[in-house]
Amino acid sequence: MEHKEHELPAGEQDNPKHRPIRSFVLRQGRLTEGQRKALEQWLPVYGVAYQPEPIALDQVFGRAESPKILEIGFGMGDSTAKIAQVQPERDFIGVEVHTPGVGSLLKLVGEMHLENIRVIQHDAVEVLQHMIPDASLDGVHIFFPDPWHKKRHHKRRLIQAAFVQLLCSKLKPGAYLHVATDWQEYAEWVLEVLQGEPQLGNTADTYAEKPDYRPLTKFENRGIKLGHGVWDIIFTRK
Numbered sequence: 532m533e534h535k536e537h538e539l540p541a542g543e544q545d546n547p548k549h550r551p552i553r554s555f556v557l558r559q560g561r562l563t564e565g566q567r568k569a570l571e572q573w574l575p576v577y578g579v580a581y582q583p584e585p586i587a588l589d590q591v592f593g594r595a596e597s598p599k600i601l602e603i604g605f606g607m608g609d610s611t612a613k614i615a616q617v618q619p620e621r622d623f624i625g626v627e628v629h630t631p632g633v634g635s636l637l638k639l640v641g642e643m644h645l646e647n648i649r650v651i652q653h654d655a656v657e658v659l660q661h662m663i664p665d666a667s668l669d670g671v672h673i674f675f676p677d678p679w680h681k682k683r684h685h686k687r688r689l690i691q692a693a694f695v696q697l698l699c700s701k702l703k704p705g706a707y708l709h710v711a712t713d714w715q716e717y718a719e720w721v722l723e724v725l726q727g728e729p730q731l732g733n734t735a736d737t738y739a740e741k742p743d744y745r746p747l748t749k750f751e752n753r754g755i756k757l758g759h760g761v762w763d764i765i766f767t768r769k
């Protein structure tokens with residue numbers, strides 16, 4: 532997954548009168564044969580269709596009591612699969628709009644026999660608004676959200692005060708929200724937005740140490756060698 536800013540396709544100029552502001556641009560993206568096969572074989576098993584009403588998470592995973600973690604924008608799903616593999620006692624709901632990414636994660640789920648992942652292919656904002664029950668999540672992962680570098684695109688950033696308020700309503704008391712970004716100005720933005728949410732408290736003074744459960748991505752490894760930074764921001768619900 533490239534971490535550069537998505538270009539707006541011709542014709543899609545921001546026009547709030549005509550369309551909601553989204554944090555993503557749907558790209559066509561070619562499917563590999565492996566992704567296509569994984570979608571065919573595993574989407575009916577591990578996919579959860581979007582529906583505009585709350586779902587019973589325990590039923591979706593076929594077990595109660597297991598902590599439920601939501602990941603927003605899992606990209607190709609490498610981190611998601613690795614985390615789910617080493618945390619079999621937890622259940623992971625991955626939300627992503629990009630079809631090749633969904634195929635890629637499903638391929639990993641099939642190959643690694645991961646029973647604790649479910650995938651929803653839909654806008655995470657609507658998934659949170661309508662599908663995720665209140666106070667049902669033990670954690671939320673948002674790793675390398677699109678930074679939307681240009682000032683005129685900042686309104687497309689996923690992390691906004693209203694979105695964080697919505698997220699908070701879905702977190703159990705004590706549950707965590709973990710954002711990681713490689714774009715310093717976005718890190719500062721995220722820190723400011725989360726600090727401004729009275730229902731959240733920071734687990735660190737400012738930025739957190741990278742927790743062991745978040746694997747280093749290939750991209751990140753390359754960046755670190757070039758001296759680029761990555762910022763982890765972890766808050767908990769009061």
Ligand SMILES: C[S@@+](CC[C@H](N)C(=O)[O-])C[C@H]1O[C@@H](n2cnc3c(N)ncnc32)[C@H](O)[C@@H]1O
Nearest residue numbers: 532554555604605606627628654655674675677
């Ligand atoms: C820069 S990529 C990072 C992917 C991955 N987390 C990683 O670390 O490699 C951001 C991803 O978030 C997805 N995304 C952005 N907004 C989203 C939304 N509202 N709902 C679901 N997915 C979204 C994009 O499609 C993209 O795949």
